[in-house]
Amino acid sequence: MxxxxxxCAVAKALDAIGDRxxxxxxxxxxxxxxxxxxxxxxxxxxxxTNLLADRLRQLEKAGxxxxxLAPPPIATTLFRLTPRGQDLLPVIRELGRWGAPLLSEAxxxxxxxxxxxxxxxxxxxxxxxxxGPPVTIEVRMGDEPMLxxxxxxxIRVRRGSAKDPDAILTGPPWLVLGxxxxxxxxxxxxxxxxxxxxxxxxxxxxxxxxxxxxPSARTAEARPKVSRTK
Amino acid sequence: MxxxxxxCAVAKALDAIGDRxxxxxxxxxxxxxxxxxxxxxxxxxxxxTNLLADRLRQLEKAGxxxxxLAPPPIATTLFRLTPRGQDLLPVIRELGRWGAPLLSEAxxxxxxxxxxxxxxxxxxxxxxxxxGPPVTIEVRMGDEPMLxxxxxxxIRVRRGSAKDPDAILTGPPWLVLGxxxxxxxxxxxxxxxxxxxxxxxxxxxxxxxxxxxxPSARTAEARPKVSRTK
DNA sequence: CGGCATCCACAGTGATACTG
DNA sequence: CAGTATCACTGTGGATGCCG
Numbered sequence: 001m002x003x004x005x006x007x008c009a010v011a012k013a014l015d016a017i018g019d020r021x022x023x024x025x026x027x028x029x030x031x032x033x034x035x036x037x038x039x040x041x042x043x044x045x046x047x048x049t050n051l052l053a054d055r056l057r058q059l060e061k062a063g064x065x066x067x068x069l070a071p072p073p074i075a076t077t078l079f080r081l082t083p084r085g086q087d088l089l090p091v092i093r094e095l096g097r098w099g100a101p102l103l104s105e106a107x108x109x110x111x112x113x114x115x116x117x118x119x120x121x122x123x124x125x126x127x128x129x130x131x132g133p134p135v136t137i138e139v140r141m142g143d144e145p146m147l148x149x150x151x152x153x154x155i156r157v158r159r160g161s162a163k164d165p166d167a168i169l170t171g172p173p174w175l176v177l178g179x180x181x182x183x184x185x186x187x188x189x190x191x192x193x194x195x196x197x198x199x200x201x202x203x204x205x206x207x208x209x210x211x212x213x214x215p216s217a218r219t220a221e222a223r224p225k226v227s228r229t230k
Numbered sequence: 231m232x233x234x235x236x237x238c239a240v241a242k243a244l245d246a247i248g249d250r251x252x253x254x255x256x257x258x259x260x261x262x263x264x265x266x267x268x269x270x271x272x273x274x275x276x277x278x279t280n281l282l283a284d285r286l287r288q289l290e291k292a293g294x295x296x297x298x299l300a301p302p303p304i305a306t307t308l309f310r311l312t313p314r315g316q317d318l319l320p321v322i323r324e325l326g327r328w329g330a331p332l333l334s335e336a337x338x339x340x341x342x343x344x345x346x347x348x349x350x351x352x353x354x355x356x357x358x359x360x361x362g363p364p365v366t367i368e369v370r371m372g373d374e375p376m377l378x379x380x381x382x383x384x385i386r387v388r389r390g391s392a393k394d395p396d397a398i399l400t401g402p403p404w405l406v407l408g409x410x411x412x413x414x415x416x417x418x419x420x421x422x423x424x425x426x427x428x429x430x431x432x433x434x435x436x437x438x439x440x441x442x443x444x445p446s447a448r449t450a451e452a453r454p455k456v457s458r459t460k
Numbered sequence: 461c462g463g464c465a466t467c468c469a470c471a472g473t474g475a476t477a478c479t480g
Numbered sequence: 481c482a483g484t485a486t487c488a489c490t491g492t493g494g495a496t497g498c499c500g
Binding site: 174 | 231234235236237238239240241242243244245248250253254257275276286320321322323325326329332333337339340341342349350403404
Binding site for chain 3: 481482483484485486487488489490491492493494495496497498499500
């Protein structure tokens with residue numbers, strides 16, 4: 001992409017990572033860690049292969065992504081974030097926080113990967129009962145089961161399934177997310193197609209730090225501005 | 231732009247404000263407040279007028295920008311951020327924080343507006359001597375003078391010039407910024423074309439909360455990750 | 461199979477000119 | 481002042497092919 005040619009930190013950042021797909025590539029590498037090319041293609045449904053190759057080169061030149069040739073047993077190229085790339089976590093976090101209210105509607109035909117819920121759960125959620133025993137919830141939203149654990153006040157998310165989870169939550173992503181964020185009541189969720197097996201009380205071990213409202217539910221009151229005494 | 235079609239908060243956010251120029255329009259409205267169309271053009275050097283019109287419509291539809299027809303004495307259309315648009319402040323802040331190290335080099339032919347320094351100064355800087363008397367520094371970097379005030383522990387920035395500032399700082403943007411962030415020593419700055427009149431000690435009233443390093447100066451040590459027990 | 465490069469149709473971009 | 485209109489150009493997305 002053409003540079004904005006502005007001497008401004010925001011413009012410079014956008015020069016580096018403002019291209020289409022660039023920040024989503026960063027998201028993937030943040031969530032999955034080291035990735036093969038095809039792993040990235042799987043996590044970025046719809047990306048054209050030439051574009052992915054282009055962006056990876058670009059991000060490499062910008063010092064955000066590094067490329068390494070894995071040793072013999074794997075024998076493939078691995079892409080991973082550099083430290084400078086890891087520094088993009090706050091950007092991803094705030095973008096995700098701002099975008100979260102846009103997920104309140106069904107999402108029907110949109111692409112979804114179960115591990116994407118790692119982002120909101122680990123960034124904005126916590127366990128309000130840190131003194132309680134660790135609990136494990138298996139979440140099934142389609143492509144692969146995920147394990148959500150509440151332990152020591154934190155929420156951890158892993159891929160895989162447990163042999164004996166405290167609860168199993170099955171349903172479409174938007175309902176599961178709505179339930180965990182308490183935008184949707186349990187009864188309503190059950191009516192709309194969520195299935196919950198096991199102990200329903202463990203859901204109380206998952207709390208959001210910032211309850212995202214629907215974007216239209218915002219009032220027009222005055223809010224803090226950066227500047228300008230106008 | 232085409233939607234990414236992903237059920238992911240980051241992707242949804244980028245669907246709304248990931249287009250070229252969109253976030254820079256938000257930056258302008260955050261810094262300047264209500265803007266006329268031509269004010270935006272002035273603050274976004276190089277934007278094509280049809281693109282600006284397109285983006286404003288888009289941002290309006292996304293609930294980020296509102297358009298109002300100012301009453302008779304002004305009789306023009308004013309654009310301003312909605313509350314939902316103001317919520318983008320953390321995104322702008324983190325993008326700017328990440329991009330700040332990219333400003334360490336000269337910047338020569340790049341466009342610059344003096345009021346852009348409001349962003350870093352008010353977001354990442356503070357007055358380390360809140361009990362001290364208020365001080366005012368007039369900063370001249372080209373197009374218009376700015377007033378930087380340290381008072382009550384905070385840095386405030388306004389347009390305009392003072393009749394009796396404690397100091398006057400004149401020079402190219404990258405050197406002035408380097409000086410204020412302490413990436414550049416006063417002596418070096420003076421040698422490279424900065425002029426400082428008045429009391430040099432007032433510069434100690436401006437401190438950065440996060441000292442941005444040069445991006446290449448980063449080590450390759452391990453850093454916190456979002457996730458993945460790998 | 462993994463990691464691209466090439467080709468093509470088309471949507472988005474940028475410069476300029478023009479208008480109510 | 482706040483755009484719209486036009487047009488050359490570039491970036492994007494989809495398909496396919498290549499090569500170790």
